[in-house]
Amino acid sequence: MSHPFFGEGPKPRIFGHRGFVSAASASAGVVENSREAIAAALAAGVDFVESDCQLTADGRVVLFHDATLTRTLGDPRRVSAVDYAELAELMELRGGLLTLDEAVTDFPEARFNIDMKSAAVAEPAGAIVGQLAPDRVLIGSFSEALRLRSLAAARAASGVRPATGAGQRAIVRILTAVAMRSKALLDRAFSGVDALQIPERQGPVRVLSDRLLNEAHTRGVEVHVWTVNASEHMLSLARQGVDGLITDRADVAVGLFR
Template sequence: MRHPYLSPAAPRVLAHRGLVTADAASHGVVENSFAAVAEAHAAGAAYVESDCHVSADGTVVLFHDDDLRRVAGDPRQIADVRLHELEELMADRGGLITLAQALEAFPELRFNLDVKAAAAADGVGRLVAPHAERVLVTSFSDDRRLEALAAARAAGAAQRPATSPGQATVVRLLAARALRRAGRVGALLDGLDALQVPERQGPLRIVTRGLVRDAHAHGVEVHVWTVNADDDMERLLDLGIDGLVTDRADAALRKVNTRGTPAV
């Protein structure tokens, strides 16, 4: 049965770390900020992809990097900075957004959450439990992903959040396909809702028509990151993929809508 996170039908546009337009960037707005999420929502995006870390005092916050160097010019690790300090640092960069705030302030949005820090897994699971129908949990680490899903169940989630596999599972899936082990492919896709992958990893092409076909045969969508060029969007949509994870959600929404199938 299709998870409610994936309803209505594809194609989907997932705003990668929110949306930072050129104008917003000129005013200091950065990715994964309150303003970036709000901008994605205002542009019509139904999905926002973000990343979860935890502050020194245990609050799950939306940040991609382990530290603040790239976003705020501060070398400290996020895990070493208290919430009020993060709020001060982000005040003129679009505003800090915690996971709790994101879920509460944007009840119409669906969130694709990458658990970046092991310490964040339990908190992510507990926070998303009441919102499981509009959350997908993923991580490069299957252990972190599964810990977050278990925490959501323990916190009373009526159903598990949607989920996409970690890096090790993707590698095993690609190997099983290369060896034509159909049963193994099916077993690896079982229990997944989406397969979220880059189009290529170095010289290795990951997203092929065959991969899309196999995923669809098992009820699993294929979402590709991070797709910013118009030509790449067109080509991947022609290939049959279900979701574009993009820094240009506004442009991707226009692209999908001009193809005659409204984006979600």
């Protein structure tokens, strides 16, 4: 059985990747992970908002993907070198800055998939999740160590274990166990994981397979594929039986499946 975080809604579940920025919004200067992007994803009808967090110089957990402001704001500084007030001013005309605590309180019905992007942010973000929304946030990270630290902080704050997605090392262990067809290894590899969030392929290597899906589903683990933007690709993965699609095109996904 899936973690209660996922609920009983229809599949494939639709995750708005860093919110949703339409072409019109992008031309107006709106950027990913902004307040406007998160609101637009929810208005479009996504089931979950996929986002990321970083820590500002004065210790605020903000929704932001990159370690620097270069790609999003054209500023070479690191997020960790800028305080909240200045970053909020920089984001004012780009859709608005959103902190993690604001995200879960200002959008009280929304469910979030939050990726921990730095060692500094893992525990503060986990504590916010535990204090404010342990049942509405899935904690993930590319780093298995950061994922576990954030998860522990959330559990310490609430006594509840939020949903969590496997980090890179856990995914490698799972793929190895699937290839070896060892039930004991599979049980250990999937333990404590509620979702695999993976690309369909990594370079020449195919990550998603029917066998992986079957082994995950046997253990109540969902499989979500990123980043899927073309309608035919979405339909193909849905037919294969994936549980969720992480997409930049919330409008396309909602139009197809809802």
